[in-house]
Amino acid sequence: MAGIAVERLVKRYGPTQVVHGIDLDVQDGEFVVFVGPSGCGKSTTLRMIAGLEEIDGGEIRIGGRVVNRLEPKDRNIAMVFQNYAIYPHMSVGENIAFGLYTSKLGKAEKRAKVEEAARILGLEDLLERRPSALSGGQRQRVAIGRAMVRDPAAFLFDEPLSNLDAQLRAQMRLEIKRLHQRLGATIVYVTHDQVEAMTMADRIVVMREGRILQVGSPMELYERPADVFTARFIGSPTMNVLPAAAEGGGLALAGGRVALEGGAVPSGGRVLVGVRPQQLRVLEAGETADLLLSGHVAVVEPLGSETFVHVEVGDQLVLASAAAKAAPPVGTAVRLGADAAALKLFDAETERAL
Amino acid sequence: MSAGAAQGRAGFGRAIAWVLLLAGGLAMVLPLAFMFSTSLKDASEVYDLRLLPAHPTLDNYVTVLSDGRFLRWFGNSMGVATVVTLSNVFFDSLVGYTLAKFEFRGRYFVFLAILSTLMVPTEMLVIPWYVMARNFGWLDSYWGIMFPGMMTAFGTFLMKQFFETVPNDFLEAARVDGLNEFTIFWRIAMPLVTPALSALAIFTFLSNWTAFIWPLIVTTSKELYTLPVGLSSFAVEQQIQWELIMTGAALATLPTLLVFLALQRYIVRGVVMAGLKG
Numbered sequence A: 001m002a003g004i005a006v007e008r009l010v011k012r013y014g015p016t017q018v019v020h021g022i023d024l025d026v027q028d029g030e031f032v033v034f035v036g037p038s039g040c041g042k043s044t045t046l047r048m049i050a051g052l053e054e055i056d057g058g059e060i061r062i063g064g065r066v067v068n069r070l071e072p073k074d075r076n077i078a079m080v081f082q083n084y085a086i087y088p089h090m091s092v093g094e095n096i097a098f099g100l101y102t103s104k105l106g107k108a109e110k111r112a113k114v115e116e117a118a119r120i121l122g123l124e125d126l127l128e129r130r131p132s133a134l135s136g137g138q139r140q141r142v143a144i145g146r147a148m149v150r151d152p153a154a155f156l157f158d159e160p161l162s163n164l165d166a167q168l169r170a171q172m173r174l175e176i177k178r179l180h181q182r183l184g185a186t187i188v189y190v191t192h193d194q195v196e197a198m199t200m201a202d203r204i205v206v207m208r209e210g211r212i213l214q215v216g217s218p219m220e221l222y223e224r225p226a227d228v229f230t231a232r233f234i235g236s237p238t239m240n241v242l243p244a245a246a247e248g249g250g251l252a253l254a255g256g257r258v259a260l261e262g263g264a265v266p267s268g269g270r271v272l273v274g275v276r277p278q279q280l281r282v283l284e285a286g287e288t289a290d291l292l293l294s295g296h297v298a299v300v301e302p303l304g305s306e307t308f309v310h311v312e313v314g315d316q317l318v319l320a321s322a323a324a325k326a327a328p329p330v331g332t333a334v335r336l337g338a339d340a341a342a343l344k345l346f347d348a349e350t351e352r353a354l
Numbered sequence B: 001m002s003a004g005a006a007q008g009r010a011g012f013g014r015a016i017a018w019v020l021l022l023a024g025g026l027a028m029v030l031p032l033a034f035m036f037s038t039s040l041k042d043a044s045e046v047y048d049l050r051l052l053p054a055h056p057t058l059d060n061y062v063t064v065l066s067d068g069r070f071l072r073w074f075g076n077s078m079g080v081a082t083v084v085t086l087s088n089v090f091f092d093s094l095v096g097y098t099l100a101k102f103e104f105r106g107r108y109f110v111f112l113a114i115l116s117t118l119m120v121p122t123e124m125l126v127i128p129w130y131v132m133a134r135n136f137g138w139l140d141s142y143w144g145i146m147f148p149g150m151m152t153a154f155g156t157f158l159m160k161q162f163f164e165t166v167p168n169d170f171l172e173a174a175r176v177d178g179l180n181e182f183t184i185f186w187r188i189a190m191p192l193v194t195p196a197l198s199a200l201a202i203f204t205f206l207s208n209w210t211a212f213i214w215p216l217i218v219t220t221s222k223e224l225y226t227l228p229v230g231l232s233s234f235a236v237e238q239q240i241q242w243e244l245i246m247t248g249a250a251l252a253t254l255p256t257l258l259v260f261l262a263l264q265r266y267i268v269r270g271v272v273m274a275g276l277k278g
């Protein structure tokens, strides 16, 4: 196992630059997840680490060794792809053993490694099967097995769960996380799914348009997003972001106001107020809160444990939560409230957190 | 339109299709049937056009097979077609793979150059081939028969198109796993295009097995004749003995059939997608 360091990493495709000088240190044994919308350069970054793409600037080190010019085979990393990339003309056992194709181990040792990987991944009974006879989840396990047997310096995953259905995805998330705990492996994992990032990562790297916006633990990103993009990207459902203007010690919004202490925002300044749906409640009559909004219920979404209500406030739809059994019916006028501590304020111009 | 009318129309269309297919099938099968039937006839019966011989006999087969020349030509054809087929399967794939999966300067130009040779008919190439063979001293040799076909533009084009359907993930996974480029080609990419390889092998084998003009031109010694050339020399040298020619032709179709039967199952099986999602 080894750490991975990336410095001022740059990638261009012809005239378009797709990765703009990113810096990152992945500790030995750390599980780092790159997350961001499709096309933001996550795969490109991962592929540069793997050596599948040439780099146009900067430096990549694996275990302290500069690997900029090394072929993929000389970097001692393993990679798992979205489409599994297990070979259809080989059995499951042969596929897993293929990870050892270049290894100098003896036959018996190779066999033992394949069997151990198969046992860990629950594939013992499938070793003779062809990939075409496997489910998506099993195929992805075979791909992980092929990566495991090599004892690589690091594992790279590129959206490995994107082709699976929701239930299987949840199960595989758990399995990959347990695998990480068991192997203590360095993992760089790419996904566009913030749930995967939140549930698995030691640290999350939020990317957008070829740049890193923020790096931090899942809870740090959830509680202290550095900008509107991260705030809205991390957490489900998406955070409400409402434009507001500073006014007499507080903030005025379309359809509401925020009471703030001590002039956090200079008078006349324009800001964005962020509040997570879980922290924006439907208020009882007479109840009050620091943030107050009023509007009409447009849609009610019961989830069982709680209920989300979409409320028209001014010309914006705001998502709030209500007690599971006490959701107001569509069309009623409601007041929404949240505590000042739950609010995130962003500069309206730069969208950076204040 | 009512469902019944629609069905009636579909039924009518189907009937027409059947008739046409049947006619086409007959047109193709009849000559073959006559070939086999004539090969079982006795010389006196040859011009009697009945499909079933009155006194079927295997004498013609004995005559042809005991004539050393026929076996020699058969062997020549077999050897030439096999070597050329193996060569095409390997080299066409190698070039097709390179064109499909590697970025390099001039790639498009190379591809166009190869493609453009597809448009030149064999008849036009025969003279330059001949001049080339003469200058290199390849006339009247096995290599002389084989060299123009050792690689073909068609095969290269076919393999390039098929290799383009092989997902890069397979190749990249192998690259990360530490395989060198030739091993990736040989162990990963080639097995994924077996349907195309079978098709290419069948085409190449058949076209070389039946090739006539070029082997006729480049060979002068009878020992080097391929089967079609030999059979036609049969036809001209003595008075035409149709029953013997037809026997030779019938024997000549056997390998064709065998090759097809041996390889056809690979053509049908689409293996490429099986390792991917879905």
Ligand SMILES: Nc1ncnc2c1ncn2[C@@H]1O[C@H](COP(=O)(O)OP(=O)(O)O)[C@@H](O)[C@H]1O
Pocket (backbone or CB within 6 Å): A013, A018, A036, A037, A038, A039, A040, A041, A042, A043, A044, A045
């Ligand atoms: N081979 C390529 N040639 C040109 N542009 C590419 C190539 N690969 C990726 N890109 C571009 O680079 C950007 C980042 O792509 P990618 O890293 O695949 O994004 P992500 O994995 O985050 O969805 C995209 O805008 C994409 O169009």
Ligand SMILES: [Mg+2]
Pocket (backbone or CB within 6 Å): A039, A042, A043, A044, A159
């Ligand atoms: Mg991607």
